[in-house]
Amino acid sequence: MTKLTLRAALALTCLSMPMLAQADETLDVVAQFEIQAPEPSTSGYIFTRMGVAETLVNAHSDGTLTPGLATSWEVSEDGLTWAFALRDGVLFHDGTKMTADTVVNALEIARAKPGPLQTLPITGIAASEGTVTVTLSEPFAALPAFLAEFRSQILSPGSFAPDGTGVKIIGTGPYRITAIEPPLSLDASAFADYWGAAPHIADVSYTGVSRVETRALMAESGEAEFVFGLDPASVSRLNMLDTVEVLSVAIPRTLLIKVNAGHPFLNERDARRALSLAIDRTGIAKAVLRYPEGAGQLFPPSVAGWHDDTLAPLGQDVEAAKTLLRNLGWAAGSDGILRRDGARFELTLTTYPDRPELPLVAAVLEQQFRAIGVDLAINTTNSSEIPAGHQNGTLELGLIARNFSLIPDPIGTVLSDYVGNGDWGAMNWQNEGFTALVRGLARGEGGDAERAQAAGILQAELPIIPIAWYQQTLAVSDKVTGATIDPFERSFGLQTMRWAE
């Protein structure tokens, strides 16, 4: 009995040995994202990034919109009717033709699920020969940018069950899925009838690996050619290797503190400014995130128009912070924590571990706030506690990472976060001047001057306290060339990559 198992196990081990050093012709992509289901509303960003599914509109790395499955678009005089001219000769991976009807079908299904399309004043989406027409109840200039978001991807009608649930990903992209195994893997091959330039690398695979250490080791060992989402420690190590190149780009994502401006301690602007002045942004950026500098304002330089170079940057000044709080009637108690009318200046900072740097930054903030006499308790929990706490009013401070360009035009996020009652934006804060400016921008009135003015109001009022701008990093093996990194996180750019000679 024992001998038999011994032999079986030995045979198994020996059998696997020759396969160890096997070379393969597949470009292996590794990232942290898990494939939940063949469902565009939840895992759609993996399919668009892998070049399987496409959207009507694309975005250039500088944020300008470019034609995708729609070759051009125009808006009527009153701003209420948008016509998108569809590209000719586009085939889905199942061989069926993309028509105006199939596009309308995909967009209507997307609009019925939670997502950005649901927030738009759309009254109807109609198909006519080669054109899709979207009608609105009020003008909305950023509509094309919303159609560049992953949930607006165009899939064939065969991708959906009768109730609209995604069952299969049949897109139009340069790569066609050959095997999909939720939650961790996907294989795809070049689609022979792709409308655009054929990709150079025929076979690609995607693997979801949730641990960042493991991803970095896969890059280091050459197991994966394209490894997305690295932590600062791994970047320094990978930078020392000759076989791997680390690419890095500033992305429109900001690390910030979401403030409950209705809280009795935080409803005065000077109290929020005092908290902001207590933060050593450069220290946090260098020590925790290993970036050269912190955020001087909410919008990073890559968010064209909204970033204003002339704005005085947010900085640290502990003495000024203490003075501001003293003027508001706060005085230090025996334990060094401020008190006013018998109330101790204690707040709970809620954050989530999905992004590993957040709890670390929270711990640093606890120290820095203590220096001005504010006692911070840290609650690291599920990410949904932030929007849930926003809704029921219990949130005090939240440490979050907010992306302004999941939709390539930040107006959508700005509108929902700072004008509407956005779950991830300002809380109990409204500003009429700001609202008027942003509403106007959404309708298509005004330009960069108005955007800078709106950003200036956020800087002065601090309904949120910016801390750092993110950088996205990825590691590419020297076995491939032509890799790029997309600041809008829409694509891995696999179709332009080649095997190195």
Added chain:
Amino acid sequence: MSAIVSRLVQALMVAILIGTATFVMMRSLPGDAAWRIAAGRYGYDNVDAAAADAVRAELGLDGPAHMALLQWLGDLVRLDFGNSLVTGQPVVDEIAHQLGASASLALVAVLLSLVIGPPLGILAGLRPGGRLDRALLVTSTGIKAVPQFLVALVLIVILAVQLRWLPAAGHGAARHFILPSLTLALGLAAVNARIARDAMARIADMPFWRFAQWKGLSERQTLLRHGLRNVSVPLITYLGLQFVTLVEGVIIVESVFGWPGIGHALVHAIFSRDVPMVQGTALVLGLGFVLVNAAIDLAIRHLDPRTAA
């Protein structure tokens, strides 16, 4: 026969207990389930009130708890595990896919541990206090004292990154099995080597062993004819207990190596309050425990007929 019936009754009790216990525990966790499920579905960038409301409306989470439990037990009788709240896929499909990946990993790990542990243990047990025995004691205590994720990372750094013999992580080809199963196997072997060593030392000290050698059998013949069967009884009994260690190890090892197994699935399901998925996974693991123990009972009866009497 009666043994099988009693095991079946045990399996039924386990099913009801596990189903109820996981349900009660998941319901009593703090936080709103609709929000947690929405965070699991849409991710932290996209979870908001609209998403949570859509989840609440779709799943009817506002209903009374006891009705949901009764419905689950009713579905269970019809062998219907329901659908995952996060992915919408049938739980039974997800478990089948993920259990397959975990079971094959666990099987390879157990086989590998049996190749490594017992032979060394038996050799050490034949010469108690010898050099091999002392070295084995130090090594197995050392391996057992190091957390499994560290063993995993050390193996990756040496075998995948430095020597480039094996892939660091991933799933699909046979070569992906080696590092995760070796990580698990080392932990198991560290213990079953000790069990084999103690059993061997005890048996080698018995009169029948000396008698066998006195009547002229070589040490090798004594071991093959009289030793192995005796050593295998405590070893196989202990294998049943190691199933627990294995399940525990699989959860950690799967997360380090990016292995799409049941441990990985269970952790994610708990985070996003995917109650049917947690119930299904826990149930399968619980029944697996009953099954493994039943199989071990049968094996022991076969090896040591005295226990059947």
